[in-house]
Amino acid sequence: MSRAILQDSPNAALDKTLLSKYFDLPQPQDRIQAKYIWIDGTGVGMRSKTRTVEFIPEHPKQLPIWTYDGSSTYQAEGTNSEIYLCPVAIYNDPIRRGNNKLVLCDTYYSDMTPTAANKRYKCNQAMEAVKDHDPWFGIEQEFTFLDFDGRPLGWPKNGFPGPQGPYYCGVGADKVIGREIVEAHYRACLYAGVKIAGTNAEVMPSQWEFQVGPCSGISAGDDLWIARFLLHRIAEEYGVIVTLDPKPVDGSWNGSGAHTNFSTKAMRAENGIAEIEKAIDKLSKHHLRHIQAYDPRGGKDNERRLTGTCETSSIHDFSAGVANRTVSIRIPRAVAEEKKGYFEDRRPSSNCDPYSVTNALVRTCILNE
DSSP states (O other), rough: OOHOTTTHHHHHSGGGGGGGGEEEEEOOTTEEEEEEEEEEEEEEEEEEEEEESOOEEEEGGGGGGGGEEEEGGTSSOOOEEEEEEEEEEEEOOOOOTTTOEEEOOOOOTTTBBOTTOOHHHHHHHHHHHHHHHHOOOEEEEEEEEEEEESSSOOOOOTTSSSSSSSSSEHHHHHHTOHHHHHHHHHHHHHHHHOEEEEEEOOSTTTTEEEEEEEEEETTHHHHHHHHHHHHHHHHHHTEEEEEEOSSOOOSSSOBBBBBEEEEHHHHSSSSTTTHHHHHHHHHTTTTHHHHHSSSSSTHHHHHOBBBSOSOOBBBBOOOOOESSSTEEEEEOHHHHHOOOEEEEEOBTTTTTOHHHHHHHHHHHHTSOO
16 A cells, blocks of 8 residues: 555665565674764754674773765765764664664764864863753644655645644544654654654644654654654655755745754742743844754744744734743743743744754853853
8 A cells, every 4th residue: 555655765665574584694792883963054854874883882982983075974084985974872773773782973073173064073162061950941843754755745736635623633534634654753762762752743634743752852853853863763664755845835835943952950940930021032032043043044944934824923022921832931820820830932943953052042042151
């Protein structure tokens, strides 16, 4: 059936059951496969390659620094093409399993300065500076499944599905598309050690969301990038494309965001609502700076999404409110009633770099930059 739907998808036509007999082969006790993963020069795309390691790593600093051809990832010229891969986080590998690992890496030029795509470097500096405030983040990653023709998976080839309404958190073959991939991804994240909090079908058919958090400090960005990698990797097996484009379908269809929930120790304490209101006031004075940090093209991608319609605020204006999904910053109703907790920044696009988002929040709300 998938081959009939995904006529142009090479991966959909491959027999995945053949791989199992090779994965069943015994692996030497003193050898593991470490898949190094990094962000390429687009700031959105991810790359990976694997090396054999003769021990089971327990800390990223135990793993060797590696290099790759940056001229093939939009990060270097051929005359000086090698980019350094520096391991920063280790996860269990849910594809190869056993003792094999996924290794998230930072990228550095030949002089060991961070690449333009390495937003983690400055983010980590900020997180170290505010660690006494114990910043927590929860990121709601929306995405859409596509067929190889670029249209959302399962949509009519020469038309559109029924209007939005029955699809959000829906159930039934006429309302939900691609649940198998979502279920596989959820379990893979749990196995890997990603702090995945949940998932749900979204407002547009073939659009979904998963949530990562609450994560403290830099781990929010680390976990989200690994969760994204696993989503692309698992969808690959099904022959399906995942897009993080913030407006994959023009018109009155919901776009995709990465709503970011944020709190500090003071916000979570009694009468923390006062700290939340102070943070929102600071954010109101730096709206443009945050818009520029909230998608990889300095706000250009979000222009298509933040129109003031389809459950978004206007990109041009800052706003805040309780239980309001058409504002920049939403205070959940329960937070307003309990007078403590967190707020939700609804502006980040689905293809944002979570390091840029969390870095901007910390620097504005805590460091007063």
